[in-house]
Amino acid sequence: MVRMILTGNESAAWGARLSKPKVVAAYPITPQTSIIETIAEFIANGEMGARYIRVESEHSAMAACIAAQNTGVRTFTATSAHGLTLMHELLIWASGARLPIVMSVVNRAMAPPWSVWTDQLDSMAQRDTGWIQIYSENNQEVLDSIIMSYKIGEKHHILLPTMIMEDAFILSHTAEAVEVPEQKLVDEFLGEYEPAFKLDPEDPGGFGSLIMPEGPYMEFRYKMALAMDEARNEIRKVSQEFGELFGRHYPGLLEEYRTDDADAIMVVLATIGSTAKDVVDIMREKGKKVGLARVRYFRPFPYEEMRELAKKTDMLGVVDRSHTFGYGANLYTETKGALYGHSSIPVKNYVMGLGGRDITPSVLEKVFDDMLKIAKEGQVDREIEWVGLKGDERWS
């Protein structure tokens, strides 16, 4: 193991390098570029053996990964925002074809207006594509998650692709100390890629044929749903195996921080987690009993963990860095859906940080105070609240 100072994007490139994909197909988009540039340097230096297809669009990047993976090799790609949404059609293709492709996604705001800063609408809009989705809190998690994603997705009872998210700039372009595992250890952990099926002239199969309503289309989808449900156990299992081998322990689908006696718990994704943990400590010192739950895997959603979480507290405040326009934001509606019929504690949605607007400790402290007030009163004032709008004195 070596300790390096790496940005989130360099960590992603290292995660890919250590996992030894045989084909990388990618197209540049800010702020993903340094992932595919770093990979290019690895390949140019002979440190990575992948065939590198510099495609003419993200749509083709995913198409090339699908075709390569279906031919029988491990693949990797990376994208962001408009690139990810351009891929949408093929994201559904990749999971439907049951190909365990691994992709880094740098969460960036969607235009208009143009913005390259962080926002999670891009990946939230891919919720229903059948990909495993993991949101990272730090660069170490970016690197480790890529390795674990190959292991989880490639299991023959799973066979699902995974996207690993990192917040634009907050992680993608910010360097921190990252432990880079030994190649030998990663080889031992992942093993050789063993495709469940492949294009082979010696055993000519057809992949993606026409199917009639009485054909097994619905059964294929049902098997996908079962695989995604089964992925929950596999994530828990592989997180543990990873911890035993590499000494870094990840808490499966949901991470909890000081939740055991909390009056109110904030539910977040990605880097908001690390800021919020500090704020929890500050609040605790002031005698305010708050806790934090960071959802690592948004797909499959940790509904069981969420129900257990609700038993520990009087209120959940769900922070979203995106919105669905028409009702609450994604993490909120998913959380509420998981709790319905299992818990009657108040749940409130805080929409904040869109387009890269900073989520500062002082804003989070105000949100925690609001949550504690709701916990005490037992009911939500406003179900969905936008926090940090210009001119709104309440949160500034």
Added chain:
Amino acid sequence: MRKLTIPEEEYMLPGHTACLGCGAAIAMRYVLKALGKNTIISIPACCWAVIPGVYPRRTLKIPLLYTAFEVTGAAISGIREALNAMGKEDVNVVGFAGDGGTADIGIQALSGAVERGHNVFYIMYDNEAYMNTGIQRSGSTPMGAWTTTTPGGKKRMYKWEPKKDVAEIMVAHHIPYVATATIGYPEDLIAKIKRAKEINGPKFIQILSPCPTGWRHSPDKTVEISRLAVQTNIFPLYEVVNGTYRITVKPKNLKPIKEYLRLQGRFRHLTDEEIEMIQKHVDERWKELLKKERCSNEK
């Protein structure tokens, strides 16, 4: 006795679901005969996504990857690089796409793939409209044709823009092999695939494939119409090897375009003036091609 030059081995089995007299079905059969067993094919949304049959039955004896409409170029890039990564450089990788999937929605992925220089075949089977969806106009629909999105009405319509010349677009990519072919000249078609097989790099072959359903002709006229397309010069057969043109079939007795048009219901509405206009367009293109052949051979 004349020697049979078409390989006997069949890679397309009976039981396909193409329309009666389908030129695209014949095109696939010849292409596979020329390529042989060691081949992987990728097919996007098009007639050929349906022709192999309904799951789990399949008329092709070679591995087949179905893909989204616009990605054939990217798909064959991915298959090629994966095979090379596994040390299987000897497997033929073929994209087999219709004219809509090639000239229109798939042209970006095609351009990217051939520009990157992957060792792949891209076969455009050209039936000159979106036939699988019911005869809608594509960029490859010829001048004057009726389609369901260019119907004739009180104010008149039809397709009047010239047919997009994808083979020439491919020549402009400076790839090692570009050719046109048609099912009515099977030996020419097979010879071109075999020649392409010897070349490392992107190979593009456009095969004119008459469509009785969409062209509105009798299914027994498919081969005749294919041959007339060459004999009237509306679809000349040529190849471009590393930039050098060679017209492979030069009509001995050139026929007027009217003979080609009158067999097809899609041109039934054309006036004498319009036929004359199409004839002029065909003549000009042929002259251009002759010039290209002459000039490129001078170097």
